[in-house]
């Protein structure tokens with residue numbers, strides 16, 4: 001929570017300004033009809049704008065195309081345009097060359113809203129720098145428009161587009177006549193307009209990031225109507241308003257803090273008044289100008305939680321987090337969210353594009369052997385095949401048919417940190433290979449196994465994909481059979497680490513280690529690997545509980561384990577990892593007699 005402190009001077013020294021700094025009494029009303037958005041009682045002090053503030057433009061001002069678009073959207077679920085808010089602001093119009101110096105000088109008095117630059121651009125505030133040397137210093141705005149019309153292919157007078165050849169020819173003749181012929185410049189200015197993308201990039205590099213039509217926000221100057229202008233406008237049309245101002249070089253708008261909206265120049269803080277005064281003092285022709293403007297924030301401006309808060313009924317917790325698996329956002333919606341699941345998914349998708357392309361919800365707890373999730377696609381494309389990057393490795397997964405949990409990435413990394421190049425790893429429940437394949441980069445060799453044939457297919461593909469297929473041998477069998485098979489083979493001698501990540505029941509597979517070396521000649525060399533077994537516990541003492549399960553599975557009175565709590569997977573339910581060295585008594589146990 002942030003609180004803004006305003007320091008207000010007790011008395012404002014009287015300064016007189018030229019009339020252009022004072023707003024006229026009859027500013028031209030906005031062309032759209034407005035109504036105030038009803039504000040809810042806010043308990044939090046908000047930083048920046050909020051959907052409870054500003055003015056919501058009415059649908060009457062929309063053109064038929066917009067209305068149809070809105071209709072289509074509301075058929076889908078909700079109307080994005082209902083999130084448009086217009087804010088009245090005051091801005092200082094300054095020459096480009098001064099704007100950065102003034103920005104740092106007036107810091108604290110400028111608009112300080114997230115994702116909105118306080119230096120704004122509006123149409124016709126600039127001229128192509130390549131043209132400037134050709135234009136000289138005496139250019140008027142009308143000249144500029146006339147020139148731009150010619151450059152962009154319009155004929156003088158009738159507004160018809162000239163063919164590119166004629167247009168070029170015309171330019172050549174005119175420039176020739178004036179003795180300015182410079183073919184290089186001519187080529188530049190008669191070149192077709194650059195693609196939209198390039199223009200946008202340029203705008204961004206000029207510090208106008210994200211501001212532009214159909215993006216997050218739009219700044220427009222509210223032109224003030226002067227006496228007699230109404231009649232002229234009727235004659236000349238709306239375009240007239242843009243040409244009235246005498247063009248005095250490229251300008252930018254410095255958006256002033258929202259609290260100065262609609263204030264007159266003499267009501268502004270001292271710092272701004274001093275800037276204006278200095279400007280008028282320097283020459284009779286002042287270059288700074290106070291203007292009123294509208295800042296329109298669109299649906300794309302607002303954050304996911306702001307949109308959801310406005311859409312969901314009061315009292316419902318706004319879902320704010322989701323798990324990401326490649327291009328898929330994986331929600332875990334509560335019962336109360338289900339009536340709004342499609343709406344929530346659309347917002348998640350809209351606010352996280354392009355990284356997120358699909359939004360799914362888990363519809364049931366994991367019950368099956370392969371630990372796959374029952375997922376419902378709520379928004380976006382329906383493909384659940386994706387690529388995940390973890391620990392610098394890339395894994396293909398199909399969430400519909402194999403297990404994947406990105407939340408275990410840190411744990412997997414911790415486990416890998418304990419491996420060295422001397423190790424040989426045996427991954428009993430490997431899935432598509434996040435541990436096995438990452439380990440293969442570090443260790444000598446990996447034996448990876450999974451019961452799910454589709455997971456094994458992906459595992460093999462991922463080995464190749466990460467160019468580690470030569471270091472990994474893949475098996476597709478039940479975990480218990482796999483342990484028995486591999487430890488009865490010659491490979492047993494080399495295995496130093498065993499990973500058992502099937503938290504629901506891996507501990508119950510530990511009995512497979514009993515007597516694994518019993519039938520071997522006693523004079524052989526034996527390796528006693530370190531076993532890392534994962535498990536869940538809901539007990540009051542989860543460490544003790546899990547330890548007991550391990551001890552019982554191994555039929556041992558005492559097992560020396562190093563216990564770690566990995567994470568809380570649900571309230572009161574821990575995921576644990578127990579690491580211990582396989583003991584001689586277990587490996588050489590006599591499995592023919594009845595144990596405990």
Ligand SMILES: C[S@@+](CC[C@H](N)C(=O)[O-])C[C@H]1O[C@@H](n2cnc3c(N)ncnc32)[C@H](O)[C@@H]1O
Pocket residue numbers: 369370371403404405408428429430431432433434435449450451452455477478479480501502503
């Ligand atoms: C919790 S996942 C862990 C996968 C992988 N280690 C990871 O971190 O993503 C457990 C894996 O064990 C496999 N599995 C389940 N029962 C099995 C069994 N009896 N034998 C071998 N693998 C089994 C499942 O198919 C699943 O891929």
